[in-house]
Amino acid sequence: MSFPKYLKTLSGLLPAGAVGASMILAASAPASAHEEPAASTTPKARVSERLAAIRDAVSEVSNEAATQQHASPMLAWWNGGFFFRPWGNWDNWGNGWRNWDNWHNYWHNW
Amino acid sequence: MTGELPKIQLLVVQPTPFCNIDCRYCYLPDRSSKAMVASETLCNLFTRVFASGWAREWLSVIWHAGEPMVMPIGFYRDAFRMIDRLKPEGLLVTHSFQTNGTLINDEWCEFLREEHVNIGVSVDGPQRFHDLNRRTRSGRGTFDKTVAGIRLLRRHAVEFHVISVLTAASMAAAREMFDFYVSEGIERVCFNVEESEGDHVSESLGGEEAGEAYYRFLSEFWRLSAANPGKIAFIREIEHALKMILRPKEANFYNELVEPFAVTSVDHLGNVATFSPELLGLKNPAYGDFIIGNVNRQSFAEMAESPVLAAMKRDIDAGVALCHERCEYFSVCGGGEPVNKLAENGSFISAETAYCRVHKMRGMDLVLDAIERLSPDASHGWHAARGGELREAIGLPAAE
Numbered sequence: 001m002s003f004p005k006y007l008k009t010l011s012g013l014l015p016a017g018a019v020g021a022s023m024i025l026a027a028s029a030p031a032s033a034h035e036e037p038a039a040s041t042t043p044k045a046r047v048s049e050r051l052a053a054i055r056d057a058v059s060e061v062s063n064e065a066a067t068q069q070h071a072s073p074m075l076a077w078w079n080g081g082f083f084f085r086p087w088g089n090w091d092n093w094g095n096g097w098r099n100w101d102n103w104h105n106y107w108h109n110w
Numbered sequence: 111m112t113g114e115l116p117k118i119q120l121l122v123v124q125p126t127p128f129c130n131i132d133c134r135y136c137y138l139p140d141r142s143s144k145a146m147v148a149s150e151t152l153c154n155l156f157t158r159v160f161a162s163g164w165a166r167e168w169l170s171v172i173w174h175a176g177e178p179m180v181m182p183i184g185f186y187r188d189a190f191r192m193i194d195r196l197k198p199e200g201l202l203v204t205h206s207f208q209t210n211g212t213l214i215n216d217e218w219c220e221f222l223r224e225e226h227v228n229i230g231v232s233v234d235g236p237q238r239f240h241d242l243n244r245r246t247r248s249g250r251g252t253f254d255k256t257v258a259g260i261r262l263l264r265r266h267a268v269e270f271h272v273i274s275v276l277t278a279a280s281m282a283a284a285r286e287m288f289d290f291y292v293s294e295g296i297e298r299v300c301f302n303v304e305e306s307e308g309d310h311v312s313e314s315l316g317g318e319e320a321g322e323a324y325y326r327f328l329s330e331f332w333r334l335s336a337a338n339p340g341k342i343a344f345i346r347e348i349e350h351a352l353k354m355i356l357r358p359k360e361a362n363f364y365n366e367l368v369e370p371f372a373v374t375s376v377d378h379l380g381n382v383a384t385f386s387p388e389l390l391g392l393k394n395p396a397y398g399d400f401i402i403g404n405v406n407r408q409s410f411a412e413m414a415e416s417p418v419l420a421a422m423k424r425d426i427d428a429g430v431a432l433c434h435e436r437c438e439y440f441s442v443c444g445g446g447e448p449v450n451k452l453a454e455n456g457s458f459i460s461a462e463t464a465y466c467r468v469h470k471m472r473g474m475d476l477v478l479d480a481i482e483r484l485s486p487d488a489s490h491g492w493h494a495a496r497g498g499e500l501r502e503a504i505g506l507p508a509a510e
Binding site: 001005006008009010012013014018021022023024025026027028029030031032033034035044046047048050051052054055056058059062099 | 174208273302321322325326329330332333335336337339348349352353355356357358359360387388438439440441442472474475476477478479480481482483484485486
């Protein structure tokens with residue numbers, strides 16, 4: 001999947017917020033790791049490249065949303081509900097210890 | 111240590127090594143010992159943590175043990191008040207228990223609710239899975255007592271989540287697992303695949319089939335949750351993968367398990383370890399008992415100069431560098447889990463583990479695949495067709 005496709009997909013997905021995005025994506029989750037991707041028949045790029053392209057697309061979508069947040073109640077909610085800026089204030093994008101779960105911390109920020 | 115000051119984010123406290131049950135896959139070697147922390151040691155611990163200045167803004171304290179509820183309620187009441195007295199103004203301290211749930215009673219529930227303690231209950235799903243591994247010392251299953259504890263938490267409106275260790279059998283039964291959580295009113299779930307730690311060698315992580323089984327399980331569980339809104343509100347593995355994958359490139363990212371002191375573990379004697387909490391209690395020819403100091407004798411600044419810490423950090427950093435060089439998933443992981451590298455590969459200076467392949471990579475693969483199967487038109491069309499329904503399901507007001 002290319003950056004423009006990620007951009008288009010994510011610009012539709014991200015405004016649903018964390019819970020909404022999860023619900024939408026669950027419907028497209030393949031049952032098996034061996035299922036052919038439904039949206040593309042081209043060979044997959046490397047995982048690292050796919051992840052980097054998605055981050056680029058998320059930044060693009062969120063920057064655009066930030067400039068429009070006063071124009072749309074949905075985007076205003078999204079900006080506070082899924083992401084918030086500046087990124088420098090957010091220090092919780094990390095791996096945690098699996099024998100615990102800090103969902104309270106996650107939810108404070110979501 | 112040089113450079114930026116450490117930040118203690120998670121303080122894992124073992125007030126006793128004792129556990130009232132004897133799970134088959136437990137990695138804690140001294141879980142039969144009934145030793146308890148002295149109040150002076152506890153006071154020294156928090157005095158030194160706060161004096162270090164390394165706990166900033168917020169600190170999560172996890173009372174993990176053994177089984178934390180073998181200690182009396184009064185112990186925690188006194189400890190919490192002492193921490194309140196000692197903590198710097200402006201520092202938010204939250205308390206959490208990870209418990210097997212078998213000792214929960216009305217008094218515990220009242221205490222947990224009054225003190226806003228976050229609760230994680232270890233339950234492995236329906237009785238036929240749970241009782242295989244979570245047993246008493248005489249070999250009896252603990253399911254009935256754990257579920258009774260969960261029901262009491264619900265009756266007292268104490269919020270909780272569960273952590274379930276998955277085995278090959280339970281991974282093949284996503285529907286049954288889902289139905290169990292729903293029937294018990296469990297809304298927040300976390301999954302660990304049985305792994306090799308300490309002396310325990312996993313029977314569930316071997317081979318390529320384990321990764322595929324985990325992927326299938328997680329996918330089916332996720333789809334069931336989405337298809338039944340309002341039942342399962344949180345699946346840690348999905349939320350985590352979404353958060354890691356759908357993050358902007360500007361966002362900070364780190365792996366707290368490879369940062370010295372980010373996760374700090376303390377046993378009942380005041381011994382301190384860092385990186386993976388499971389290391390406290392293990393032994394190794396290169397790093398001894400992984401202990402970097404003791405709160406009764408040393409400040410955290412002195413512990414930071416420990417030769418054991420230096421050796422561990424050097425090797426863990428080298429392992430992270432290997433992950434950076436070799437692993438396609440590095441940007442969403444940050445260098446793996448030291449305890450698994452040591453248990454599976456025999457060295458911190460290593461990269462991929464079976465734990466990585468199954469639990470981390472397949473979870474990320476699932477979310478990546480779901481994103482890529484969602485056609486660009488579908489993601490927009492979905493909103494047009496079902497936006498109102500979604501907003502209602504997640505509790506948002508109707509669009510204007």
